[in-house]
Every structure is written in C-alpha cells, then in structure tokens.
Amino acid sequence: MTSKADTLLLFGATGDLSQRMLLPSLCALHADGLLDPKLQILGTARSQMTDAEFRNFARAAVEKFLPKQRRGGMADFLNRLHYQQLDVTQADGYADLATKLAGRTERLAIFLSTAPKLFEPTIRGLEKAGLAGEGARIGLEKPLGLDLASSCEINDAVAIAFPENRIFRIDHYLGKETVQNLLALRFANVMFEPLWNATHIDHVQITVAETVGVEQRAEFYDQTGALRDMVQNHMLQLLSLVAMEPPTHMEAEAVRDEKVKVLRALRPLAAGESVTGQYRAGAVDGKIVPGYDEELGRDSQTETFVALKAHVDNWRWKGVPFYLRTGKRLPERVTEILVQFRPVPHLIFSGTRAKPNALLIGIQPEENITLSLMAKVPGLDREGMSLREVPLDIDMPDAFSGKERRIAYERLILDLIDCDQTLFVRRDEVEAQWAWVDAIREQWAKEGLEPKPYSAGSWGPSAAIALAERDGVSWHE
Ligand code: BG6
Numbered sequence: 001m002t003s004k005a006d007t008l009l010l011f012g013a014t015g016d017l018s019q020r021m022l023l024p025s026l027c028a029l030h031a032d033g034l035l036d037p038k039l040q041i042l043g044t045a046r047s048q049m050t051d052a053e054f055r056n057f058a059r060a061a062v063e064k065f066l067p068k069q070r071r072g073g074m075a076d077f078l079n080r081l082h083y084q085q086l087d088v089t090q091a092d093g094y095a096d097l098a099t100k101l102a103g104r105t106e107r108l109a110i111f112l113s114t115a116p117k118l119f120e121p122t123i124r125g126l127e128k129a130g131l132a133g134e135g136a137r138i139g140l141e142k143p144l145g146l147d148l149a150s151s152c153e154i155n156d157a158v159a160i161a162f163p164e165n166r167i168f169r170i171d172h173y174l175g176k177e178t179v180q181n182l183l184a185l186r187f188a189n190v191m192f193e194p195l196w197n198a199t200h201i202d203h204v205q206i207t208v209a210e211t212v213g214v215e216q217r218a219e220f221y222d223q224t225g226a227l228r229d230m231v232q233n234h235m236l237q238l239l240s241l242v243a244m245e246p247p248t249h250m251e252a253e254a255v256r257d258e259k260v261k262v263l264r265a266l267r268p269l270a271a272g273e274s275v276t277g278q279y280r281a282g283a284v285d286g287k288i289v290p291g292y293d294e295e296l297g298r299d300s301q302t303e304t305f306v307a308l309k310a311h312v313d314n315w316r317w318k319g320v321p322f323y324l325r326t327g328k329r330l331p332e333r334v335t336e337i338l339v340q341f342r343p344v345p346h347l348i349f350s351g352t353r354a355k356p357n358a359l360l361i362g363i364q365p366e367e368n369i370t371l372s373l374m375a376k377v378p379g380l381d382r383e384g385m386s387l388r389e390v391p392l393d394i395d396m397p398d399a400f401s402g403k404e405r406r407i408a409y410e411r412l413i414l415d416l417i418d419c420d421q422t423l424f425v426r427r428d429e430v431e432a433q434w435a436w437v438d439a440i441r442e443q444w445a446k447e448g449l450e451p452k453p454y455s456a457g458s459w460g461p462s463a464a465i466a467l468a469e470r471d472g473v474s475w476h477e
Contacts (some may be wrong), residue, residue, distance in 0.1 A: 003135065005417045006038055007101065011088065011122060012113035013043025014057060017141060021172075022113065023058045024066035025409040030080070032404070034414060037236070042101060044086040045316040054083035059378070063184035065084035067186035070404075088122045092318065094129035101131070104226030106134040109417045116144060120157035132191040139416045139424075141166040142233060143224065147441075148434035155427050168416050169425040173234040175408030178363040178396065182241045182337075183250070185361070185369065192359075193246070195341065197316045202356065205323045205338040205468075206238050209330035211284045213456070214304070218296040227303040230326040232437045236263060237425070238363075239322055242337060245311050256429060263432035267311040268439045276449060278330040285340035289329065289456045303451040304328045308440070308466035309471075323468050325475065329456035335363035338476045351384045360476065367396040411461055 002377055008026075029035050043054050043323060055078040062071060076313045084100040086093045098105060112119060119140065140158065158167055173179050186192055195201070204225030214221040221229065240259040247254035247356055276301070280291040292304050305327030312322065339359040347354050360370040371392040376385055397405065416422055443449075452461035459477065460463070468475055 003107060004036065004419070005135075005137070006036070006040070006102040006107045007109070008041045008417065009110045009411070010041060010043045011086075011100070011111065011118075012045060013083070014045040014047055014049075015113055016335065017113045018043070019061035019408045020065050021407060022111070022413070023061045023321070025413055026406045027062045027066055027074065027077045028060075028070045028407065029069055029410055029414060030077040031074075031150075034410075035080075035417075039080060039417070040082060040104065041080050042082045042084060042097075044088075044097065046087050047082050048085045051082050053085070066095055068449065071193070073345050076430070078357040088118050088125060091121075091125055091128065094125040094131070098129040098131060104306050105131055106133065106135045109139070109419075110136060111139040111179065111413070111416065112140075113141045116140075119154055120160075123158055123161050127161040136162070137166040137168060137416060137419055139163050139412075141170050143228070143436065144430055146168060146223065146228060147438050148431060151430055151434050155258055158274075164427055165421065166419075167424075167427070168412075168421060169427075169430060171184055171233050172230070172408045172411055172412065173237055173408070174423040174425070175412040177406065178361075178367050179238065179241065180237075181396070183255075186242075187246050198318045198320045200341055201320055202340045202342045203321045203323060203471070203473055204242060204340070205473075206235055206242070206325075206336075207338075207476070208235055208238075208335045209324075209332060209459075210328050211311075211330060211333050213279065213289060213293055213329050214292065215412055217268075218292075221304075222296055222300050222302045223404075226304055226306040226328070227437055227440060231306060231308065231324060232433050233425075234264075235324050236433045236436070238337060239310070239312075239324070240429075242339070243317055243322070251420065255422055256426045260312075260314055260426065260429045260432055263429055263436070265312045265314045265317075266432075267313045267434045268436070269308060269310065269443065271443070271447060273309040273467070274440060274444070274449075275305075275461060275467050276303035276309045276451040277327065277454045277461040277464065278302065278443070278451040279304050279327070279456045282329065282452045282458065284331065284457045290351075291456070292328075293327050300349050302448055304465070305451070305460040306331075307456060307460060307467050309467060321471065321473075323475070324475065325464060327454075327460050330459060331457050333365060336456070336476070337361040337363065338401060340473075342465065349385045349387060352387050352474050354387055355389045358476075369394045370475075374399065 058081055059078060086097055145154050183399050240262040243262045244258040247258045278292050289474040292300055307325040341357040343356045344354055354374045358372045362368045373392055374387045374388050375390045377388050452463055455462045
C-alpha cells in the first residue's frame with residue numbers, strides 16, 4: 001500500500017466544489033487534529049493568485065460554508081495552503097508546479113476537481129513533471145463520462161500514468177455516514193441477514209428526492225439528466241450496498257468485488273419499466289418556482305425525474321423489484337431506502353390484519369432507522385386480538401449525540417491521503433453502471449420516450465405512481 005501523503009495537490013482549487021466542500025472539509029479536519037501537522041495543500045487553477053490571495057479566497061469559502069464552531073485553528077489551517085497558477089492544457093506549466101512542490105513530490109495526494117476533458121492533459125503533464133510516481137494517488141470527481149465509451153476514454157487516459165490501486169473515483173454518497181451505516185446494519189447484526197432475500201423481502205424502494213431545481217447548472221444538467229446525474233452513480237451505489245453478498249472483510253477489494261457482482265447482475269429494463277419527467281412551474285416549500293425549460297431558456301427533452309423498476313438477476317434477489325426514483329423540484333429533500341418484507345405465512349389472529357414489516361433507512365436529512373412491527377392494541381380482546389403497526393425507531397444523531405456530523409468529503413479526503421480505496425469506485429463498477437444506464441437510454445431512444453411534465457412540488461408524473469401501483473406497491477411518502 002502507498003504511504004500517507006504529505007501533500008495534497010488540488011486541481012480546480014477555485015471552483016465551486018472546492019469552495020463549497022473541499023476547503024471547508026479540509027479546515028474541519030484540521031480543526032479536529034485529523035490532518036498530519038506536516039501536510040501541505042497546494043491549490044492550482046487557471047487564475048493568477050498569490051499564496052496570500054488563495055488563503056483569503058479559502059478563508060471566505062470556509063466562513064461561508066463551514067459552521068463557526070467547526071473552524072478552530074483557522075489561521076494555522078490557512079498557513080498550510082499554497083497556490084500555483086496552471087493552465088492544465090499547457091504542458092510547460094507543470095515544471096513550475098514541480099518547482100513549487102520542491103522536495104514534496106514523493107507522497108502526493110492529487111485531487112482532480114476539474115472538467116473530465118481536462119483529465120488527460122493533466123495526467124500527461126503530471127507524469128512528465130515526475131508527479132505521478134509510485135507514491136502519488138489521484139482522486140477523480142464526477143462526472144466520469146457521459147456513457148460507457150466516454151467513461152472508458154477517461155479511465156484509459158488516467159491509466160496511462162496511474163495503476164488502478166492508485167485511482168480514487170469519488171462518489172460522494174459513499175462518504176456519507178448513513179450510507180456506510182448500511183454496511184454496519186446489514187453485516188454487524190445477525191437478525192437481518194437470514195431475512196435479506198427473495199423469500200422474505202417483497203421489494204425495495206430507493207428514493208433520492210431533491211427540492212432544488214437546476215438553477216445556474218442548467219446548461220451542464222441539460223447534457224446529463226437525472227438518469228446519468230443521480231442513478232448511474234449514487235443510486236446504483238446505494239442499490240449495490242443493499243443487494244451485495246457479505247464481503248469477507250471490510251477492505252477495498254473484498255467490498256468492491258461484491259458490489260460489482262450486483263451491478264453486473266442488473267437486468268436490462270424491459271419496456272414500461274421506466275418513467276421520465278421534467279418539472280414545470282409550481283411551488284416548492286411555499287415558494288413559486290419556474291419550470292425547467294424557463295430556467296434553461298429553451299425547450300429540452302432532458303429528464304429531471306426518473307423512476308425505474310430494476311431487478312438483480314441472482315439467487316438472492318430472484319423476483320424482487322428494486323424501485324428507484326429521483327428528481328429535482330420534488331416536495332421534500334429526502335434520501336431513503338425502504339425494505340418491504342413479505343407478510344407472515346399464516347396469520348393466527350382472525351378478524352384483524354397484519355401489515356408486513358418494513359425497514360426504513362433514512363439517509364438524509366433525517367438519519368433514522370425505523371423497523372415497523374405489528375403489536376397488540378391494549379384491550380380485553382372480547383372480539384379477538386387487534387393489531388396495530390408500531391415503529392421501532394432509532395434516531396442516529398440521538399443515539400450518537402456528541403459525535404460530529406461530518407461532510408462526506410472529510411472522510412473521502414482523509415481516505416485519499418491515507419490511500420484507502422474502500423469507499424471509492426473501482427473501474428469495473430463504473431463501467432457496469434454505465435453499461436446498464438446506456439441500455440436504458442438506448443431503449444428510451446428506440447421507444448421515443450419523452451419526459452412527462454410534472455408540477456414542481458409534486459412527486460413526479462403520475463405514471464411514476466402507476467409504475468409501482470401496477471404491482472400493488474405504493475411509494476413510501
Ligand atoms: C450530485 C448531483 O452528484 O449530487 C447533483 O450532480 C445533486 O445534481 C447532488 O444535487 C446531490 O447530493 P446530496 O449530497 O445533496 O444528496
């Protein structure tokens with residue numbers, strides 16, 4: 001394994017992700033004493049800046065995006081930061097970068113938060129300047145391509161200089177505590193695993209709903225759409241964590257071997273197993289908001305909502321649908337997974353109904369796990385026992401009060417520095433995700449499927465409700 005990095009080289013250091021997530025995460029890690037005192041951070045971007053100007057820039061970003069109580073030792077944090085102007089497409093600039101790094105080129109953690117079309121020139125430049133040696137590892141931010149072919153091109157370009165065990169493909173959902181907790185829930189408890197299969201589970205629902213629209217990202221988003229922006233990466237990662245076999249241990253290859261088997265077992269969708277939508281003007285959180293086409297300034301066929309009925313074709317999941325839905329401008333921001341169990345095989349109580357158990361895993365904003373159970377309604381039961389569903393509820397922040405709720409990138413940056421790939425996506429996973437998603441898009445093109453309009457603030461087009469209801473399933477709301 002490559003040793004801990006002593007320098008973090010951040011490309012796209014003045015970009016949006018850097019301001020909103022990366023600099024605040026680094027500052028929070030520093031405040032908690034989690035960065036090695038010797039770690040230096042070198043930011044690069046196209047604009048000219050001195051170290052002092054970059055530090056001011058970083059201070060403003062941290063003050064805007066990190067709560068005050070997490071900003072301890074800000075002055076010392078800022079002293080770790082340095083800056084080197086670089087146009088990554090100009091080969092001659094990399095020598096200056098290497099000079100600026102003087103003596104710190106052996107144990108580099110490189111983070112590319114730039115457009116993927118810049119990855120190839122960046123990798124070539126790094127290699128030529130001697131910055132891609134054995135002690136260097138590289139983190140890649142999404143989007144990693146727009147389809148399988150373009151993703152392979154990016155992966156091939158990176159592979160010129162970095163072997164797979166030094167490539168860290170980021171899916172920030174894997175940095176979320178609650179997503180990692182899925183592994184703990186499944187594999188550190190004995191009671192779920194025996195039931196975690198087609199014999200006992202009726203279906204699974206995964207919802208990633210957002211209230212935001214596309215706003216300033218409209219042009220980028222229009223090239224992408226909900227399927228590629230959310231399903232291809234975050235939702236398929238969630239699905240694979242729910243569906244995977246137990247890995248032998250919590251180690252990068254063991255975990256990723258199991259995830260990729262699930263991704264490869266995804267059945268191509270049949271006609272009628274997907275619904276797409278695009279929001280129109282409406283109201284979200286009591287505020288009137290414009291439609292997608294108004295934000296974009298023209299008509300478009302890009303979906304801002306998608307609902308799918310997926311299947312994992314293996315023994316464990318035979319016949320168990322995985323309903324996935326995600327969209328912008330939905331009524332609430334919620335990411336959750338519902339595992340719906342089957343009914344008891346024989347109900348001994350007459351004159352009453354037992355609702356099948358369900359396990360609801362709240363990823364965000366609420367972090368709770370609720371198991372719904374049937375219980376006896378207190379009473380003398382002169383006409384037989386009556387039953388009612390009651391929740392067995394674990395509020396995670398409550399259960400772990402006093403523990404810091406961290407930004408997903410804090411964990412991911414630290415793992416990049418430490419060279420631990422467990423929470424990063426391997427090439428074969430990304431490619432299996434793209435292969436499945438490409439087939440869906442091909443089918444949409446073949447069927448001439450157009451996104452159905454839905455009002456901002458609703459749960460998407462009614463066809464999405466019908467997709468589940470046809471099977472007697474209601475989306476959890
Ligand atoms: C990003 C998508 O990957 O994830 C965005 O590009 C989306 O469109 C975001 O808003 C959602 O992330 P989170 O952590 O807010 O759920």
